[in-house]
Amino acid sequence: MDTPSHETPNPDRPATDQQARRRLAVVLFNLGGPDAPEAVRPFLVNLFTDPAILRFPAFIRQPLGRLIAARRTKAASENYAILGGKSPLRELTEEQGRALEAALAEEGVEARCFVAMRYWHPFTEAALRDVMAWGPDEVVLMPLYPQFSTTTTGSSLGVWHAAAAKAGFSVPTSTLCCWHSDAGFAEATAAIVRRAWAEARAAVSEGTKLRLLFSAHGLPEKIVKSGDPYQWQVERSVAAVVEALAMPGLDHALCYQSRVTPQKWLGPSAEEEVARAGTEGVALLVCPIAFVSEHSETLVELDVEYRELAHAKGVPGYFRVPAQNSDPAFIRALAALVQGVRVETRGSRDASGGKLCSFAGGRQCPKAHSGCPHTAAQPLRVAA
Numbered sequence: 277m278d279t280p281s282h283e284t285p286n287p288d289r290p291a292t293d294q295q296a297r298r299r300l301a302v303v304l305f306n307l308g309g310p311d312a313p314e315a316v317r318p319f320l321v322n323l324f325t326d327p328a329i330l331r332f333p334a335f336i337r338q339p340l341g342r343l344i345a346a347r348r349t350k351a352a353s354e355n356y357a358i359l360g361g362k363s364p365l366r367e368l369t370e371e372q373g374r375a376l377e378a379a380l381a382e383e384g385v386e387a388r389c390f391v392a393m394r395y396w397h398p399f400t401e402a403a404l405r406d407v408m409a410w411g412p413d414e415v416v417l418m419p420l421y422p423q424f425s426t427t428t429t430g431s432s433l434g435v436w437h438a439a440a441a442k443a444g445f446s447v448p449t450s451t452l453c454c455w456h457s458d459a460g461f462a463e464a465t466a467a468i469v470r471r472a473w474a475e476a477r478a479a480v481s482e483g484t485k486l487r488l489l490f491s492a493h494g495l496p497e498k499i500v501k502s503g504d505p506y507q508w509q510v511e512r513s514v515a516a517v518v519e520a521l522a523m524p525g526l527d528h529a530l531c532y533q534s535r536v537t538p539q540k541w542l543g544p545s546a547e548e549e550v551a552r553a554g555t556e557g558v559a560l561l562v563c564p565i566a567f568v569s570e571h572s573e574t575l576v577e578l579d580v581e582y583r584e585l586a587h588a589k590g591v592p593g594y595f596r597v598p599a600q601n602s603d604p605a606f607i608r609a610l611a612a613l614v615q616g617v618r619v620e621t622r623g624s625r626d627a628s629g630g631k632l633c634s635f636a637g638g639r640q641c642p643k644a645h646s647g648c649p650h651t652a653a654q655p656l657r658v659a660a
Contacts, residue, residue, distance in 0.1 A: 293334035300387040301412035301447075302371055302379070302614055303403060303642040304430040305419040308393030309356075309363020309571055315396060316353045328431035331499070348536070355576040366393065368569040368601055369420065372610075375543050375602045379611035387614075388412070391495035392436065394428075400435045400594035410443060415449040416614050419449055420568055422461060424454040425510035426647045427495065433649070437628045438468070453649045454636035456509040457516040460609030461565045463479055467605055469563055469597050473523075474593035476561045484592050485558045487527040490514045493573065494532035496539040503646030513565050530565075533582075534573055550582055554589030562599040569605070570599045624650050 285553075324330055327339035332340060356362060365382055371624045373389030380387040388410055392403035407415065416437065419429040433451065455461055469488065477486055492510045500507050514530050533546040544552075547610040555561050562582070564574050586594040600606040613635055625634025634647060638652035 281302055282515075283556075294342045295363045297434060298413035299411065300384070300385055300614075300618075301407045301410060301415045302376065302387055302389045303371075303375075303382075303392050303407065303417050304369055304389055305392050305394070305400075305417065305421070305429065305436075306365060306369050306569070307428070308396035308399075309365040310396055311362045311366060313361045315355060315362070316356055317345060317349045319349055319396045320597045323437045324393070326332070326427075326431055326435060328427050328434070329567065334599075335452065344536075346611060351573075352648065355572050358576050358580065363571055364575075365569055366391065366397070368571075369393075371602050372420070372569065372607065375604075375607040376610050376614070377399070379607050380614065383611065383615065385615075388446065392432065394432050394435070400432065401439045404436065404443060404445065405507065408443065412447055415447050416617050417449060417451040418610070418614060418617075419452065419454075422458075422513055422568065423456045423492075423506050423566055424452065424641075424649065425499075425506035426469055426504050427493065427506075429453065430647070430649065433626070436624070440628065447553055449628065449630035450620070450623075451630060451649075453614060453619045453632060454505075454509060454640065455613055456513045457490050457640075458609060458611050458613060458635040459516075459520075461606070461635075462513075462516035462520040464600065464605035464609050465517050465565075467520060467632060468600065468603060469517065469561075470595040472563075472595065473546060476559065476593065479526075479595070480593040483562075485527060485556075486593070487529060487558045487560055488545075489549055489553070489560050489562045490528065490530045490554045490565040490624075491533050491535050491562055492530070492564075494545070496541055496542040498539065500542065503644070503648075505641040505645035505648050505650075508641060510566060510644060516624065517563075517565070533577060546578075546582055550585050550591060551589050554586065554591045557592060559585060559593030559595070560591055561597060570601060593623065 310316045321342055324344045326340055330337045330341050369391050373471040377387050390403045390407050391398055392400040395415055416440060421428045442657050469507045495506055505552060517526055529549055530541040531544050531546045562578055567574055583594050617633060621634045622637035623631050626632040641648040
């Protein structure tokens, strides 16, 4: 194992030069996905027994989560069968990590990216062990969710901090909580949308209107009403991308997909928006706004299920914007975010005492969103 450098900072050397000489570990948080057909059931169990997802006491959550997982295993297995029996998310996230390492190396930063999945391998604890073995001088925690939610980024950070405390890991750590309206992210996404828009526009008749439909994973309304900032941040992402597109008169809308429980979820649903497009005779270009990698909810839910629904509802054309994956402009945006976190001084402190900041410094969410991680009382949700 390489021996980490712990040189004394030179006050006469520019801060960026000092940082470039330090070994930087970037931990990329994502959901994860089954890597084989037999992994579908345990993946779903991990998902639905997470207290950040199913908010009941453990004695209720554990059996209920296992029941939900059992009931969804067949349908989920059929979806993953379309993808060859597994999720592509791990490989795509690892590719993003390698691309990000290269982008940071171009800026003179010795960085290594580590993937920490929440519900399947490589789990957070394994990523932490790899980080510790590498021996970095500093760590940046980088969620691959542009928008913060207590159910995604919040859950992942809770597990990381618990594992780090248990392992006695005390390397200086900075956390990027959200980047929903980051200019680089918005511009990179807009560029991908423009290419898809041109292709879709050319494929439909001249007299047919085309609507850009942003789609985000849904949440039960009660989670948002309890203070989760996700919906507000998703709306900011849509506004930022629309502004970056600079297409006057653009017909666009936002919907939410992937409802999995009988509770009332955020709306309008994707099903409702697809049906509305059919009634109005409008073609759809669907843009996943909360996903930056292809996975089952883009490759199956958007590309297969909603496409079939669009055909059934008489939508005159159905198209989809690709996820960012390792798009060079998107990776450059991630690199800029990482570098920004390293020099940011306007953030707050997270549960472990490390630096916490958004893409633009300190807290961005209105005070009504008590689930914002900058709220001092924000609890860390760790699976029991």
